[in-house]
Amino acid sequence: MTQPGDGVLFVGALTLDTLYQIDDFSRGPGKYLARGTVRTASGMASTAATAAARLGGHAALWASVGDDDLGASLIAEIAAEGVDCSNVRRVPGGRTATAAIVVDATGERWVIVDYDPLTQADPEPAAAAPARRYAAVMADVRWAGASRLALDAAREAGRHAILDVDHAPKEVLERLAPSATHIVASAPGAAILSGKASPGDAAGEICARYGCFVCVTDGAAGAFWTAPDTSGIHHVPTPRVQVVDTNGAGDVFHGAFALALAEGSPREEALRFASAAAALKCTMIGGRLGAPNRQQTLDLMKASYDHCG
Numbered sequence: 001m002t003q004p005g006d007g008v009l010f011v012g013a014l015t016l017d018t019l020y021q022i023d024d025f026s027r028g029p030g031k032y033l034a035r036g037t038v039r040t041a042s043g044m045a046s047t048a049a050t051a052a053a054r055l056g057g058h059a060a061l062w063a064s065v066g067d068d069d070l071g072a073s074l075i076a077e078i079a080a081e082g083v084d085c086s087n088v089r090r091v092p093g094g095r096t097a098t099a100a101i102v103v104d105a106t107g108e109r110w111v112i113v114d115y116d117p118l119t120q121a122d123p124e125p126a127a128a129a130p131a132r133r134y135a136a137v138m139a140d141v142r143w144a145g146a147s148r149l150a151l152d153a154a155r156e157a158g159r160h161a162i163l164d165v166d167h168a169p170k171e172v173l174e175r176l177a178p179s180a181t182h183i184v185a186s187a188p189g190a191a192i193l194s195g196k197a198s199p200g201d202a203a204g205e206i207c208a209r210y211g212c213f214v215c216v217t218d219g220a221a222g223a224f225w226t227a228p229d230t231s232g233i234h235h236v237p238t239p240r241v242q243v244v245d246t247n248g249a250g251d252v253f254h255g256a257f258a259l260a261l262a263e264g265s266p267r268e269e270a271l272r273f274a275s276a277a278a279a280l281k282c283t284m285i286g287g288r289l290g291a292p293n294r295q296q297t298l299d300l301m302k303a304s305y306d307h308c309g
Contacts (some may be wrong), residue, residue: 007058008258011150012140012164013043014063014074014088015097015113017287019247025104032102041077042099044140044164047248051255051277051291053082059255060134062120062127062150064143066094072264073157087130094119107243107282115142122146128153135262136160138254141168141189144176151179154200164254165189179212184257186250187218199224200233215271217253217278219246223271224246235272238305239279248278248287253278256297276301 021036044061052059061083065071067090072277079085095116102110122145131137137154139147141164154161163176165185173193177183183206190202193233194209199216207214207226215225222237256277260270277297284290 006047006135006262006308007060008052008136008138008255009060009062009087009134009150009154010045010052010138010255010258011062011131011143011147013097013142014041014046014061014065015043015099016040016070016074016228017042017099017101017247019101019103019245019286021285022102023105025102025110036285038289039290040286041074042248042288043097044142044166044251044254046078046083047139047251047288048140048255048258049083050078050081050165051252051281052259054291054293055256055259055277055297056294057181057259058084059085059259060130062087062130062146064088064091064094064121064123064146064230066090066096066116066119066202067092068094068096068111070098071096077283089123091119091121101247101287103245103247103285107246109133109245109247120227123149125149128136132157132159134159136258138162138258139162139176140164140254141166141172141176144168144172148176148179149221151176155179160258162254162258162261164251166250168192175291177280180210180212182213182215182261183210184215184217184254187216190216200235202304203233203306213267215257217250219249223253223275225267225271228266232250234257234268236268236275237304239276241279241283241300243282245285245287245290246282248290249278249281251288252281252291255291272301272305274303279304
């Protein structure tokens with residue numbers, strides 16, 4: 001286990017998610033009746049931080065919210081998970097981010113996010129100093145200025161500098177990628193950055209371009225990874241579970257992977273740990289609310305991968 005002062009600093013999004021459960025969202029424009037609604041503090045970095053905390057790690061969050069009541073309530077909700085929120089920035093006059101999410105009966109989701117440019121404005125360089133205190137930094141692409149500062153600080157200090165590559169303008173991804181020691185990308189994010197449709201091809205292209213460890217996650221198809229010191233593309237299958245809600249699964253994967261690296265796990269083991277945690281999240285509704293604990297994750301990891309050697 002990590003000790004206070006070690007662990008992972010998560011950098012990026014903190015939002016209010018309103019999730020609507022819809023049986024069938026495929027018929028196009030029109031009115032839909034939700035069979036359930038969940039509202040929760042969320043965001044890529046915040047969900048990843050929650051996952052790491054629930055898995056027994058020391059997790060801290062560096063995010064930016066407005067000085068509104070919503071921002072204060074979201075900070076309190078994430079702090080209640082055991083995440084250190086002392087570095088969360090509150091911007092005078094800023095508006096806290098919100099997201100609307102639709103989840104259908106198969107567990108697939110559609111996400112619409114609203115970020116305030118004032119709230120997401122770049123921080124001062126000195127604000128990244130705490131990044132050096134952690135064994136790893138995991139940064140998403142939603143607060144790009146802060147993510148680059150934190151990744152650079154971690155890398156200069158000899159720490160793991162992990163970039164979560166997801167949907168974003170290509171120029172944002174290209175600006176952040178050189179700062180990372182590890183890139184963990186969703187299949188769509190990897191395609192934007194690499195220009196390659198296949199997750200395996202995208203992993204190889206990104207690794208060749210930036211000279212770092214690369215993993216591309218592709219939902220039920222599993223994770224595809226490579227690194228400068230290994231040949232070919234390696235595959236980690238996704239554990240089989242009953243899927244209820246895929247929202248937040250990638251973020252849980254990132255949180256678990258970053259924590260495992262911070263604890264010194266070999267990368268293949270870290271990826272299996274992350275895959276098990278993400279799969280378990282998919283069995284519960286509510287994004288961040290579905291992040292599992294450590295024993296649940298280890299049990300599924302053992303059941304799914306013991307035969308792999």
